[in-house]
């Protein structure tokens with residue numbers, strides 16, 4: 001897996017060339033890609049081809065025997081997708097989750113001091129130090145178009161800001177179907193964005209605790225509380241969790257990835273207290289009957305009851321909880337469909353097809369308008385890759 | 400017939416510190432190191448990240464008992480230390496701590512450590528190496544008593560931004576008013592301790608000095624008090640990374656004490672090690688090395704220890720050439736690495752490390768005039784897949800990392 005992740009990583013850092021184009025830039029990109037593919041052995045090439053088409057279950061069954069191990073690994077392949085571990089394409093998603101590198105350690109997951117928001121806060125303060133003005137709580141209503149070019153933005157509060165370059169870091173649906181009138185885009189592009197799959201499938205339960213849950217399998221406080229705890233006893237368990245979602249319901253026995261951020265960073269909770277962050281699948285965006293308070297409570301209860309099977313003291317230590325559905329993600333984080341990656345990481349929505357064929361190089365059919373967020377190549381995750389590559393492309397056009 | 404298992408005799412074994420009963424229980428990877436004739440925990444985990452981040456985000460509890468410690472008392476105690484070290488000991492207040500090196504008469508470093516004025520006529524000196532002979536030689540004709548406390552006095556270092564909060568919970572008296580490089584008496588679990596606001600990490604931190612007999616109860620009390628604040632027993636390898644970030648050097652690693660040098664060129668002066676600030680040439684009277692240091696101060700030093708930041712893009716390029724992402728060491732590397740300006744070697748790194756908090760590959764380097772000015776571009780050797788390459792790097796001022804809470 002490490003080798004495969006390392007092999008894919010150079011592609012992630014490449015501006016996707018358009019295979020249908022004969023432009024110099026695309027040819028150069030394709031050449032680079034070709035050279036890169038050439039540098040891999042036949043064996044590696046097959047493995048990569050397999051990886052991007054296989055299901056995570058098939059991939060893992062080639063390598064492992066133990067159910068809990070396969071279940072836990074397989075779960076990485078369904079994160080942020082509306083698929084089960086036996087659906088083709090999930091092997092790539094699995095890989096996407098093992099691409100991280102922290103302090104030289106590959107396949108590592110990092111925790112940002114003061115929570116994930118610490119990353120954007122650091123970027124913002126670094127930008128401010130360079131004289132950048134940042135406005136928050138300033139929703140964009142429209143991109144202003146003048147003479148066929150993006151010329152600024154109109155805010156919801158009525159303010160208008162003019163600019164020579166506009167870059168959207170919102171999701172593809174907002175960026176292309178809401179901010180810009182569709183007359184400015186080719187029909188095909190509009191169609192592709194409309195079809196872009198952004199259906200949220202993940203819920204999040206944040207729990208405030210007065211103490212740590214005691215797990216049956218490893219009683220007492222221990223290293224497990226500093227790691228990720230996965231409720232995924234087998235591939236079958238996760239696939240069945242998906243079965244519920246397939247027909248519009250939240251999983252009755254959900255898959256869960258649990259961490260205690262306060263065990264890593266004590267500033268995340270008052271002394272002696274903890275926060276428990278439970279990433280849960282599946283919770284369909286468009287759950288049958290709609291998300292109302294009763295449905296949300298039922299979902300939260302299902303999650304707690306599931307945890308209780310493994311950590312019977314959980315209810316005694318809960319002092320508060322927050323249940324977040326994909327609809328809440330849409331509302332709070334401003335992500336259409338509430339998909340955690342602004343759109344599923346599926347083969348047909350990746351690389352030169354993300355967010356739409358021909359427009360994966362961070363440019364858009366509207367000149368002066370750029371796109372650099374999770375819905376662009378190389379997809380979601382707190383890695384800033386899309387934004388950085390978009391900025392680099394903007395600078396190239398600027399000169 | 401002689402006993403077959405004579406190796407078990409204490410005389411054949413490295414000493415254990417007074418905390419051994421606790422540290423050995425927790426040292427899961429059996430990663431032991433040698434320090435001052437003792438075994439000391441290298442790391443309690445297989446990796447260093449948890450212990451390293453405890454230093455930078457929470458509080459790390461480090462057994463520093465192997466430090467060599469002396470008590471110097473008597474009418475001439477101050478006179479002895481004033482003569483021994485380049486610092487102005489007569490100006491030192493009771494409760495004050497000085498960091499200092501001390502030299503031979505050629506002005507070359509013999510050792511370094513802290514001097515604490517415990518009372519008007521009583522001091523404590525820490526050292527990396529036994530110094531009894533040197534102390535005794537310098538005390539000829541003085542009315543002083545020099546007692547080695549190394550085994551009698553156990554010591555713990557509590558380092559990290561939460562260390563003050565934890566000590567306030569564990570100590571009878573709050574430590575809030577204890578300033579940087581000051582020492583005060585206190586009690587933990589009813590046992591007498593002295594607490595100095597010192598450390599080897601460049602973070603907020605304290606060192607707690609206690610009777611060896613009280614070691615375990617104090618360890619337990621501190622761990623209990625710090626439980627909710629992320630206190631983490633930490634080995635010397637994570638501390639080694641932190642001390643490089645703090646720009647602090649280590650005897651036998653970053654400098655060769657004059658008494659160990661095979662050749663004169665191996666020796667270093669305080670000026671060369673960036674310790675010019677500890678050399679009080681305006682102080683009254685003679686001290687060992689005075690004339691040589693005055694001369695060096697006048698004429699300038701030809702070498703200087705500075706910081707080096709290895710340029711990430713350059714490193715990436717070197718590794719990309721063999722199809723690999725950059726590799727960074729997972730621990731502080733103690734080993735000499737050549738530093739170049741063009742084709743010419745102008746110095747060497749003595750310790751290098753990846754700095755997780757700065758996300759930079761850094762090194763303590765010794766470079767010749769005029770290459771030690773901050774901003775100077777040099778190159779450092781990197782071994783990429785068994786091949787020697789050069790990677791661009793920039794000279795920077797020390798320390799690399801200096802959080803605002805260190806002295807606050």
Ligand SMILES: Cc1cc2nc3c(=O)[nH]c(=O)nc-3n(C[C@H](O)[C@H](O)[C@H](O)COP(=O)(O)OP(=O)(O)OC[C@H]3O[C@@H](n4cnc5c(N)ncnc54)[C@H](O)[C@@H]3O)c2cc1C
Pocket residue numbers: 138139140141169170171174202203204279329332333334335339340341342372373374375379380381382383386
């Ligand atoms: C529950 C959850 C768990 C996750 N877990 C992980 C994880 O463990 N590890 C990981 O790496 N990634 C994780 N992710 C994914 C990761 O958070 C995203 O992929 C990443 O934040 C995307 O960054 P971005 O800048 O592209 O978009 P975002 O961070 O979504 O930023 C888009 C911004 O656009 C703003 N916006 C929307 N509409 C407008 C408008 N009209 N005007 C102005 N601004 C607007 C939004 O408010 C938002 O701030 C998770 C995501 C979620 C939701």
